Amino acid sequence: MAHAEAPAKPSTAGERLPGTVAARGAHLPLHGVRFRSWRIGVLPALGIALAMVIVVAAAVGAVPIAPTTSAAVLLNATHLFHIPRTWPVADEVILLQLRLPRVLGAALVGAALAVAGALFQGLLRNPLADPFLLGTSAGAALGASIGFAVPALFAADVLGFSVTAVLALAGALLAVGLVYTLATRRGETPVVTLLLAGVAVSAMLTAAQTLIVALQERAGWRVLDFYYWLAGAVNVQSWTQLEVLIPVVLVAILASLLLAPALDAFAAGEEVAAYLGLHVERTKLLIVGLAALLVATAVSISGLVGFVGLVAPHLCRIALGPRHRLLLPASALVGAIFVVLSDLVARAIVAPSELPLGVVTALVGGPFFLLLLRRAGRGYSW
Numbered sequence: 001m002a003h004a005e006a007p008a009k010p011s012t013a014g015e016r017l018p019g020t021v022a023a024r025g026a027h028l029p030l031h032g033v034r035f036r037s038w039r040i041g042v043l044p045a046l047g048i049a050l051a052m053v054i055v056v057a058a059a060v061g062a063v064p065i066a067p068t069t070s071a072a073v074l075l076n077a078t079h080l081f082h083i084p085r086t087w088p089v090a091d092e093v094i095l096l097q098l099r100l101p102r103v104l105g106a107a108l109v110g111a112a113l114a115v116a117g118a119l120f121q122g123l124l125r126n127p128l129a130d131p132f133l134l135g136t137s138a139g140a141a142l143g144a145s146i147g148f149a150v151p152a153l154f155a156a157d158v159l160g161f162s163v164t165a166v167l168a169l170a171g172a173l174l175a176v177g178l179v180y181t182l183a184t185r186r187g188e189t190p191v192v193t194l195l196l197a198g199v200a201v202s203a204m205l206t207a208a209q210t211l212i213v214a215l216q217e218r219a220g221w222r223v224l225d226f227y228y229w230l231a232g233a234v235n236v237q238s239w240t241q242l243e244v245l246i247p248v249v250l251v252a253i254l255a256s257l258l259l260a261p262a263l264d265a266f267a268a269g270e271e272v273a274a275y276l277g278l279h280v281e282r283t284k285l286l287i288v289g290l291a292a293l294l295v296a297t298a299v300s301i302s303g304l305v306g307f308v309g310l311v312a313p314h315l316c317r318i319a320l321g322p323r324h325r326l327l328l329p330a331s332a333l334v335g336a337i338f339v340v341l342s343d344l345v346a347r348a349i350v351a352p353s354e355l356p357l358g359v360v361t362a363l364v365g366g367p368f369f370l371l372l373l374r375r376a377g378r379g380y381s382w
Helices: 028-037 042-059 067-077 090-125 136-149 150-157 165-183 189-216 223-231 240-260 258-265 272-273 278-301 308-320 324-348 356-379
Strands: none
Touching: 028 278, 042 090, 042 324, 067 240, 067 258, 090 150, 090 240, 090 258, 090 278, 090 308, 090 324, 136 189, 136 223, 136 240, 136 278, 150 356, 165 189, 165 278, 189 223, 223 356, 240 258, 240 278, 240 324, 258 272, 258 356, 272 278, 308 324, 308 356
């Protein structure tokens, strides 16, 4: 006599077949708790590391100042502490008026480029996306070449910025605007078209820049100064520049944090993002606009500094995962630390001369990025 089969027992999450979505998520709560408890200290730790790097970088220069003195002066400058003065007044003037603006400018450049890189990588779903991808570098270089080529413009000043810096900022923004306009058809901007338009516009703007350099070289133009600008160097001479740029960068970074859920949705593809209720084209425009603003701001005080927007977000994504709510602020802090340290090396290694900042970031960031790629292999996850 055949035995009747017992009714199927409802399976719990742990009893589901391996390989299913439910099975893979069966142990997520416990793992998630452990992971979140580990991640919660990352941003404060990076913030402390950045503060320490700023103190050390401000202490190093032609006039040596003890890091403890640097820390005391900077703490007093916050007006939250009062440490009795035991150091010469000249040291305080050097720290607060000469070195600190440059060091904070380097941190600003690193944070802006790193967040811009994270935005482009999230939008394009490509860890190799660079903040200079959509023509910002070519546009900035063209604007700077015009500033260098016209002596009257080169000597002018706008809110503490040279006209060359203003033209570089405007060139970067206009280049991205042109790329986005050319890539948009019937209200849609496909990613592939955006990339191709960026390549084409960059080539044309670079050709125009080369033409200006070739014509001006015969007229006795100081081409070496322009190429030094292209190689990158933090050029912050006063607090006035920082008073203009710091609010712009902070607002742009905070706005990018509001777009973190949208960037997470883009990781699953534009169709999934639209299904989740995201206005895809409007969000693309916001992401590109914020990234372009951050890059243009950085370029205006540093020239073209490579690898920051590539290495910092890539490292953070490998270490912390792809969630942009944590990835964006972590990238900003890592990028700031990287550029402050690179600028310190650029100032100190051949003192009293300086190496171009872009040379240092490339020499350090290039091998480091190759190492990251080798370690990550094909296990890279979006």
